[in-house]
Amino acid sequence: MPLHYKIDILAALKAKGYTTYTLRKKNILSESTVQKLRKGKGLSWDSLRHFSTTLKLQLSNGDIKAVQGDTGHAQARMVTDQYAHITDRSRQNPAQQMEKEFFHRSNSLDSPTPPSQDDSIQAALQLIQANPDLAKLIIALKGVSGT
Incomplete structure (x- = not known):
């Protein structure tokens, strides 16, 4: 049974900075889900759970254990198997930080400068x-x- 909402979800997301392009590009919502919302059709519980989990992963910078506990998944692997595509951006952040700190730092590792x-x-x-x-x-x- 689809869920129907009293608000325009796409308008509410847009007000928070999530355009439909961003929602699709970052894999927060699929194209078919965006189309359902545009037409005023309801979402399934699975779509709602996927949306919620995806957004939580992005907001937590890919903290899989926190999202796993919050969403009620029994194991972290369930989250990684289903939502691995979401954490690409969060994996880039530590890699970029390490490159910046390790490869572009002018100080030696023996005596780091505060x-x-x-x-x-x-x-x-x-x-x-x-x-x-x-x-x-x-x-x-x-x-x-x-x-």
Whole structure:
């Protein structure tokens, strides 16, 4: 038995930033489900559960265990088998973060620089680049101190 709603679901989703294009592109709703909603037809319980689980996966950045517990699936594997296509974006986030931190970091792994110190170093470098006389003064002071 299909479920019918008192609100326009597509309009409510659009107001939250989910256009029909986004809903289909991110695999939140299938094309047939979007068409049913456009025509005012009801959704099946399975469609509603798929929509809910898909959205929860995206909002939780792919936290499968949290979604599994929330949706009542007996095992996390049930979620991954059915909704693996949803977590592609969330898998890219950690990969991009690791690439940024591991491959593009200028510091050695043996002595990581705290972010605040890194910011201070960048600010000092910009100051020296903008004032070449300051660089000469620092070099002269280094020679005086003997270090």
